[in-house]
Amino acid sequence: MDQNGLWRCEDAAVVSQQKSGPDWYRLTLRAPAIAPLVQAGQFVQVRVHPDGWIGSDPLLRRPLSVCTVHQDELTLIYRVVGRGSFILSQRQAGEGINLLGPLGRPFPLTAAEQCPLFLVGGGLGIPPLALAAKQTPGRRRTAILGARSKSYLAGAEEVAATGIPVLVITEDGSSGSTGRVTDLLAKHLGPGDQVWACGPDAMLMAVSALCDRTQASCWLSIERPMACGFGVCIGCTVARQRGGFAKTCVDGPVFRSTEVNLLG
Amino acid sequence: MDQNGLWRCEDAAVVSQQKSGPDWYRLTLRAPAIAPLVQAGQFVQVRVHPDGWIGSDPLLRRPLSVCTVHQDELTLIYRVVGRGSFILSQRQAGEGINLLGPLGRPFPLTAAEQCPLFLVGGGLGIPPLALAAKQTPGRRRTAILGARSKSYLAGAEEVAATGIPVLVITEDGSSGSTGRVTDLLAKHLGPGDQVWACGPDAMLMAVSALCDRTQASCWLSIERPMACGFGVCIGCTVARQRGGFAKTCVDGPVFRSTEVNLLG
Amino acid sequence: MGEVDLNIAVAGIPINNPVWTASGCCNYGRELGTLYPLRELGAIVVKGTSLDPWEGNPGRRVAETPSGMLNAIGLQNPGVEHLLRVELPWLEQQGATVVVNVVGHTVAEYVAVIQRLAEAGPTSVAAIELNISCPNVREGGIEFGRDPSAAAEVTRAAARVTPWPLFVKLSPNVSDIIPFARAVAEAGADALTLINTLVGMDIDLASGRPVLGNTTGGLSGPAILPVALRMVWDVTHAVRIPVVGVGGIRSGDDAVRFLLAGAQAVQVGTAIFQDPWAPIRIRDGIEAYLRAHGHRSLRSLVDAVRHRLDG
Amino acid sequence: MGEVDLNIAVAGIPINNPVWTASGCCNYGRELGTLYPLRELGAIVVKGTSLDPWEGNPGRRVAETPSGMLNAIGLQNPGVEHLLRVELPWLEQQGATVVVNVVGHTVAEYVAVIQRLAEAGPTSVAAIELNISCPNVREGGIEFGRDPSAAAEVTRAAARVTPWPLFVKLSPNVSDIIPFARAVAEAGADALTLINTLVGMDIDLASGRPVLGNTTGGLSGPAILPVALRMVWDVTHAVRIPVVGVGGIRSGDDAVRFLLAGAQAVQVGTAIFQDPWAPIRIRDGIEAYLRAHGHRSLRSLVDAVRHRLDG
Ligand SMILES: Cc1cc2nc3c(=O)[nH]c(=O)nc-3n(C[C@H](O)[C@H](O)[C@H](O)COP(=O)(O)OP(=O)(O)OC[C@H]3O[C@@H](n4cnc5c(N)ncnc54)[C@H](O)[C@@H]3O)c2cc1C
Ligand SMILES: Cc1cc2nc3c(=O)[nH]c(=O)nc-3n(C[C@H](O)[C@H](O)[C@H](O)COP(=O)(O)OP(=O)(O)OC[C@H]3O[C@@H](n4cnc5c(N)ncnc54)[C@H](O)[C@@H]3O)c2cc1C
Numbered sequence A, B: 001m002d003q004n005g006l007w008r009c010e011d012a013a014v015v016s017q018q019k020s021g022p023d024w025y026r027l028t029l030r031a032p033a034i035a036p037l038v039q040a041g042q043f044v045q046v047r048v049h050p051d052g053w054i055g056s057d058p059l060l061r062r063p064l065s066v067c068t069v070h071q072d073e074l075t076l077i078y079r080v081v082g083r084g085s086f087i088l089s090q091r092q093a094g095e096g097i098n099l100l101g102p103l104g105r106p107f108p109l110t111a112a113e114q115c116p117l118f119l120v121g122g123g124l125g126i127p128p129l130a131l132a133a134k135q136t137p138g139r140r141r142t143a144i145l146g147a148r149s150k151s152y153l154a155g156a157e158e159v160a161a162t163g164i165p166v167l168v169i170t171e172d173g174s175s176g177s178t179g180r181v182t183d184l185l186a187k188h189l190g191p192g193d194q195v196w197a198c199g200p201d202a203m204l205m206a207v208s209a210l211c212d213r214t215q216a217s218c219w220l221s222i223e224r225p226m227a228c229g230f231g232v233c234i235g236c237t238v239a240r241q242r243g244g245f246a247k248t249c250v251d252g253p254v255f256r257s258t259e260v261n262l263l264g
Numbered sequence C, D: 001m002g003e004v005d006l007n008i009a010v011a012g013i014p015i016n017n018p019v020w021t022a023s024g025c026c027n028y029g030r031e032l033g034t035l036y037p038l039r040e041l042g043a044i045v046v047k048g049t050s051l052d053p054w055e056g057n058p059g060r061r062v063a064e065t066p067s068g069m070l071n072a073i074g075l076q077n078p079g080v081e082h083l084l085r086v087e088l089p090w091l092e093q094q095g096a097t098v099v100v101n102v103v104g105h106t107v108a109e110y111v112a113v114i115q116r117l118a119e120a121g122p123t124s125v126a127a128i129e130l131n132i133s134c135p136n137v138r139e140g141g142i143e144f145g146r147d148p149s150a151a152a153e154v155t156r157a158a159a160r161v162t163p164w165p166l167f168v169k170l171s172p173n174v175s176d177i178i179p180f181a182r183a184v185a186e187a188g189a190d191a192l193t194l195i196n197t198l199v200g201m202d203i204d205l206a207s208g209r210p211v212l213g214n215t216t217g218g219l220s221g222p223a224i225l226p227v228a229l230r231m232v233w234d235v236t237h238a239v240r241i242p243v244v245g246v247g248g249i250r251s252g253d254d255a256v257r258f259l260l261a262g263a264q265a266v267q268v269g270t271a272i273f274q275d276p277w278a279p280i281r282i283r284d285g286i287e288a289y290l291r292a293h294g295h296r297s298l299r300s301l302v303d304a305v306r307h308r309l310d311g
């Protein structure tokens, strides 16, 4: 198979798989064709089945954001929410996992802006921010990470490991301050600042509204159910503010907040 | 779950799984609830998926005859022919495999007949004859086992291990004499003898015709695709000579040759 | 946490839980009865029963498909006299709630089965379920279930003679199921069961010929769940008589989807073949869902859905 | 062992292999084109194309089901002008064989799309495929595909204006597909594509509401293969025009089943989402089957099946 495109298909080898929280896992894969290409905010489409599995259920791949990249390895952090993620959590070191990727439009990494950059993540929105911190070395960054409680701060370690300042907030106060990421962001955000946010829709809408009020610019990484992940099915749409729909898999997952209407 | 019936459902543990021929495997399972109950000719309905697999494909269990029983362990010998048997072949020692069984009407083990008994098996019809030899200690038995060539004599070792005389025949002469089981059987069978045969339909029909000509009595173990394996779907039928259809899963798989019409 | 009350009356039949076994997937209950008491089932819908014994189809009868299976049993059954003489007395001993699925080639045959049952008056029978996916020999073999007026005719005739509530089981192989639901409701059906199997087939690669002896067969199992759920939804939004949902259900969550679509009970078929305890598991799964969602009873969920449908 | 010749002409279009990508599952080919040359595909059937751009449906558009998926894209597409200006010139450069899938709300809209294409006369276009599973706004939203006379009407109008062979893609959501096949064949269709998706739905357990923004969606993928295969079989036994099979195909063996049922080519849709190389794998699988069964060419298998159908 010819793979000269910008995205590849490869059987990645499981380097390690660890349960790292109540319901979330760290999965490191050796993926020499894909890992070096990944830009922060991009994702891979994961075939969750064992090697050689003959069967058609579950049918579709599962999209997971890349959390960190080290040479030819990449790490995914994911929560077990259904059968796909459950099956994935059963794969062990040495097994193969088929990936398509890297997919999607990354964060605006190349924009050489000088303003402060806030990386805001909630729950399973935190992992991609680790790569975002790593791939923006020239910028003044602060991470603001939230979850319902300490053990759900999946990926916070990876963000902290990049060395950037990290502010943590949990709903039950079990780590950092008590409250939600917007409570912290409101204290630090100033006009002209930039925010990259990843998390559930409700959080993204609150962050976006705060940015509007503060006159900060805002990018959102949006999750929508996907069938293909590479642009052919038009299944993963989000409404555009100017009308019509954008594909979150190729036009996103990262959008300027002013481009999209999460309720549309 | 209440399991007071004659058949049980249990998560058996894989004791060992070995590829033992070009396309066939020996699978030994610890199945304390089922193993002690098995009578020769009976089968188990095997859920081939890994433990906890969440998915609906393949949907149905796979019927496999029991080859040997040792205390709470049972051994299955099976050929990889499609996706179910392939998935089964990937299961490893320590994993769990869910079984229903023992199912089906066994060979007429309790009939205390004095005539010579020929156990005739072709290909994957050989394995259940090992248990048949073991469970008929008081009888004068001879096994006649055939396959296309030596490496396809799956289960012949288990039959030989029971200590009964074994005659082997292969189509290419790579083991024993050259030809088909009926060639050997014709040489030894006499009027009033008894034959228990298991193998492909074409072989069963040839054996049955030979028995008719020789005035020997004949029992056949018949394979039909099954949905349930325990009598509720009426999917596994074979035509009865007197009209209508019998279920191979509960009325069989072992039938008196005069009961059934394999072409019907 | 208190008990969740799973009792409900469907078309006047009181059942202790909403999970029934589907016709043709539990025979007459004897096999499942060796595993658990049949009283644990909301009801047991027995194999399609005809006036005289039916032999069924020759050749291969079942084949597996992706997340589903095809069957071409051909409604093999030993007939109504056998049911009355052998099966119903045993089922009565078990305390089972029995629904008799009735089949026939002509309206007169359907009627005769029900009349014979009515005459004998077995107390274990709680309802009649008309399987109208049978070839209508008088109309050149077109199914009763594929023509609304034929469906109405057989329903009307059955309603006239049945002393029990009448369920009509609809075929999904139609352009629009609503006219069928309306026609049989008007003709006197007390409740609807849907769906029966979709027509499908498989071809053998070696011979190039159909795998099943009957060429085509009925597709069942998880593969058809989305179609069944849509038809239940369509029908509950169009007619007022109770609906029993069936098609691909293999978990409590699957069953709850049908209840949320407006069904008052569900039937489990193909899932039994993989797991004979499936109906029990599904019942327990429904109970767990109700508890987690603050319902003290199944009635409370069913009423809430009805309210939404009416609103 | 010599080469197996996969060339075949379907309704007069010469194609170099029988595996096409299905409409709506390959967009306009750009994404797959980054992976392999589009000339490797027998043909590419582009996304349903309307006169003006269609926005598509709001809310959730896809959901997974057992061995299948539901989609409610709502035929989002940028319209025929965009196709002509942007997509077809690029497809022509790639040397792709293009089939344009056409959609409309009225007969006039279907006709206008084809006329506009005919006017521009792009050389990459090899055929038109009418998607008649669209709501017929003039008839109160009932699909063209659910009424044989409406299907015939739109086919007749399209046949009158198309300079290319006309394929009509039938809906499986009908009681009997044969009258549709006959009606559109008589109305001038050169070939038939079948099947489109089955109507299904899913319900969210937390909210109790439909998962898809559009309530119902189209069921595709392996789950529907047995239904598609049966409809292809029914139609090839009833009409003489060529049939292209589609529905759940994900391997060479699956594709061969359709060829054995009488199809002359196949389309691959949902399988692309799991494996974008699926069409290539399937083509190679067909070739391997032909070789193993002693066919020097696809034509030889297709002719053998035709002979059996005629016999
Ligand atoms: C671009 C992108 C990046 C993502 N990155 C991460 C990540 O880094 N870590 C992580 O834990 N999760 C991430 N998700 C969500 C993750 O894809 C889902 O949790 C996962 O697909 C659930 O699959 P399942 O089979 O376990 O659940 P099921 O609910 O059984 O899945 C059924 C179907 O719903 C889809 N689905 C379910 N939940 C979601 C969801 N939240 N978003 C999109 N589709 C969903 C599945 O893909 C599947 O098709 C991401 C999603 C997207 C779109
Ligand atoms: C009572 C009984 C005992 C058997 N004992 C043995 C044994 O000891 N060793 C052994 O190797 N095989 C045995 N078989 C055959 C074995 O069940 C099939 O080879 C197996 O089911 C194939 O499954 P698959 O998924 O690999 O093949 P697929 O072809 O992918 O299976 C598809 C479907 O066809 C059915 N099927 C396919 N081949 C057969 C067959 N020959 N008989 C019945 N159903 C079939 C499967 O169960 C499944 O439902 C037995 C069959 C029966 C009925």
Ligand SMILES: Cc1cc2nc3c(=O)[nH]c(=O)nc-3n(C[C@H](O)[C@H](O)[C@H](O)COP(=O)(O)O)c2cc1C
Pocket (backbone or CB within 6 Å): B227, B233, B234, B235, C022, C023, C024, C025, C047, C048, C071, C073, C075, C101, C131, C169, C195, C196, C197, C218, C219, C220, C221, C222, C224, C246, C247, C248, C249, C267, C268, C269, C270, C271
């Ligand atoms: C093997 C088999 C036999 C069936 N026999 C009957 C029958 O006799 N009467 C009937 O109304 N439905 C019959 N059905 C249909 C089921 O009752 C049910 O409607 C259908 O299988 C869908 O449900 P499921 O997916 O849970 O199996 C049969 C189904 C199967 C699989």
Ligand SMILES: Cc1cc2nc3c(=O)[nH]c(=O)nc-3n(C[C@H](O)[C@H](O)[C@H](O)COP(=O)(O)O)c2cc1C
Pocket (backbone or CB within 6 Å): A233, A234, A235, D022, D023, D024, D025, D047, D048, D071, D073, D075, D101, D131, D169, D195, D196, D197, D218, D219, D220, D221, D222, D224, D246, D247, D248, D249, D267, D268, D269, D270, D271
């Ligand atoms: C996401 C999606 C979009 C589709 N869009 C169209 C379309 O625009 N026009 C059309 O005729 N069919 C459309 N279809 C139907 C497919 O072309 C095909 O007929 C159907 O999906 C069955 O094939 P499959 O199981 O291989 O996907 C679409 C299918 C899917 C899954």
Ligand code: FES
Pocket (backbone or CB within 6 Å): A225, A226, A227, A228, A229, A230, A231, A232, A233, A234, A235, A236, A237, A247, A248, A249, A250
């Ligand atoms: S997931 Fe298919 S286009 Fe985005």
Ligand code: FES
Pocket (backbone or CB within 6 Å): B225, B226, B227, B228, B229, B230, B231, B232, B233, B234, B235, B236, B237, B247, B248, B249, B250
């Ligand atoms: S396999 Fe179901 S009755 Fe025999």
